[in-house]
Amino acid sequence: AQRVTQPEKLLSVFKGAPVELKCNYSYSGSPELFWYVQYSRQRLQLLLRHISRESIKGFTADLNKGETSFHLKKPFAQEEDSAMYYCALNSGGYQKVTFGTGTKLQVIP
Amino acid sequence: SQTIHQWPATLVQPVGSPLSLECTVEGTSNPNLYWYRQAAGRGLQLLFYSVGIGQISSEVPQNLSASRPQDRQFILSSKKLLLSDSGFYLCAWSPKTGDGYGYTFGSGTRLTVV
Numbered sequence: 001a002q003r004v005t006q007p008e009k010l011l012s013v014f015k016g017a018p019v020e021l022k023c024n025y026s027y028s029g030s031p032e033l034f035w036y037v038q039y040s041r042q043r044l045q046l047l048l049r050h051i052s053r054e055s056i057k058g059f060t061a062d063l064n065k066g067e068t069s070f071h072l073k074k075p076f077a078q079e080e081d082s083a084m085y086y087c088a089l090n091s092g093g094y095q096k097v098t099f100g101t102g103t104k105l106q107v108i109p
Numbered sequence: 110s111q112t113i114h115q116w117p118a119t120l121v122q123p124v125g126s127p128l129s130l131e132c133t134v135e136g137t138s139n140p141n142l143y144w145y146r147q148a149a150g151r152g153l154q155l156l157f158y159s160v161g162i163g164q165i166s167s168e169v170p171q172n173l174s175a176s177r178p179q180d181r182q183f184i185l186s187s188k189k190l191l192l193s194d195s196g197f198y199l200c201a202w203s204p205k206t207g208d209g210y211g212y213t214f215g216s217g218t219r220l221t222v223v
Contacts, residue, residue: 009150034211044147044199046211086152096168097212099145099153 002027002091006100013077014108021072021103023061023087032090033070034097035061039083047072047085057081077107111136115200115215122222128173128187130218132200135181140202142183143212144175147197156198159183160205195222 157175201212
């Protein structure tokens with residue numbers, strides 16, 4: 001069965017410091033991975049997809065199949081990055097997505 | 110553009126009462142629709158998904174049911190609520206074409222069963 005693990009419930013960093021939110025997955029097939037973000041009092045929204053290989057709001061994530069990881073990174077944290085971040089795995093033909101338990105990122109001014 | 114509406118935003122219901130949460134999507138047709146429950150520290154749990162009118166798949170056994178009476182309408186129901194049904198419920202949609210598109214979520218319903 002598919003599983004997504006986000007080992008950190010809370011990650012606190014200072015403004016301007018690098019950020020790395022960890023995500024590991026377990027899936028026997030070819031995974032499709034996502035990062036979702038939920039800012040305070042806003043909807044959960046898609047941040048980025050591994051197939052796009054894009055940078056959104058300065059965040060990037062690289063799929064490492066050898067380590068079964070999809071860590072989210074940003075070189076310099078900003079206060080507006082403070083939010084809840086969820087890693088997610090699409091393992092079904094109908095896009096049944098499995099979510100991790102989330103990591104709360106707190107950027108300290 | 111596509112939008113997703115979910116209501117009510119908050120709901121307080123007594124144990125044993127019925128439940129009906131509604132979700133509608135605009136600006137697209139034949140979407141995949143999903144109900145998730147979000148619990149603190151436990152992430153999002155998929156409850157139901159639907160690929161078409163009248164087609165409902167349940168992911169976990171529970172006190173809840175779902176229906177899709179129209180193409181862009183998805184309803185979460187219960188005949189008799191339990192205390193354990195309290196939580197934050199999210200509706201989402203995704204297009205059928207193009208894997209890797211991701212979900213668009215509604216604003217959620219905070220349900221408190223008392």
